[in-house]
Amino acid sequence: LYWLLITDLTVFSMRFSAFLLVIGRVASEVGLFLGALIYLIASFASAISSLNQKLKDFAGMHWSALSLWEIALGIYPGSHFVSVVEKEFVMIAVSIFVVMIAIFLVNLLIAQLNGAYQLVYEDMVGYARLNRAQIIVMTLEQVSEKRWSNFLQNQKFEERLEFGEGDIGLPGGLQVT
Numbered sequence: 001l002y003w004l005l006i007t008d009l010t011v012f013s014m015r016f017s018a019f020l021l022v023i024g025r026v027a028s029e030v031g032l033f034l035g036a037l038i039y040l041i042a043s044f045a046s047a048i049s050s051l052n053q054k055l056k057d058f059a060g061m062h063w064s065a066l067s068l069w070e071i072a073l074g075i076y077p078g079s080h081f082v083s084v085v086e087k088e089f090v091m092i093a094v095s096i097f098v099v100m101i102a103i104f105l106v107n108l109l110i111a112q113l114n115g116a117y118q119l120v121y122e123d124m125v126g127y128a129r130l131n132r133a134q135i136i137v138m139t140l141e142q143v144s145e146k147r148w149s150n151f152l153q154n155q156k157f158e159e160r161l162e163f164g165e166g167d168i169g170l171p172g173g174l175q176v177t
Contacts, residue, residue, distance in 0.1 A: 008135060017128035025120045029112040036105055041068045044097045053087045068094075072101050 007020055045064035057067040057080055070076040085091050
């Protein structure tokens with residue numbers, strides 16, 4: 001959890017701060033993708049396990065779900081596909097599953113990420129500035145009243161500023177030369 005506090009250091013760079021905010025906004029779309037993937041896995045696992053088949057990898061909903069998860073991630077052993085090909089209905093169901101994952105869901109994820117990024121891109125610098133201001137306000141809340149009043153007295157905001165030689169301006173600023 002302490003490593004998550006390092007994200008507060010993004011306040012020093014507007015680019016990193018904006019990038020972190022974009023990631024935060026787009027992460028919900030990845031969550032929707034994972035939810036749809038889990039739904040498809042559960043649906044196809046229950047359908048395949050209810051078929052009259054004797055495959056060890058699909059001998060129950062939990063084994064079917066695990067096998068479909070491995071297929072979706074691309075880590076299902078290729079040697080196990082030989083037994084899947086022998087069972088026609090299992091092969092048809094697995095083929096439909098792979099097509100839905102590889103074509104439909106991945107393209108949907110790309111479209112969702114693209115749409116979410118386009119919505120956030122226009123306002124990301126503004127959000128980054130608001131985030132920076134929020135961190136500054138949270139930091140100022142921790143400063144003691146005595147220390148803050150000493151800081152304000154040292155700034156001498158009540159003295160008038162000299163804009164040019166002999167041109168005395170308004171009070172409430174810092175002289176920059």
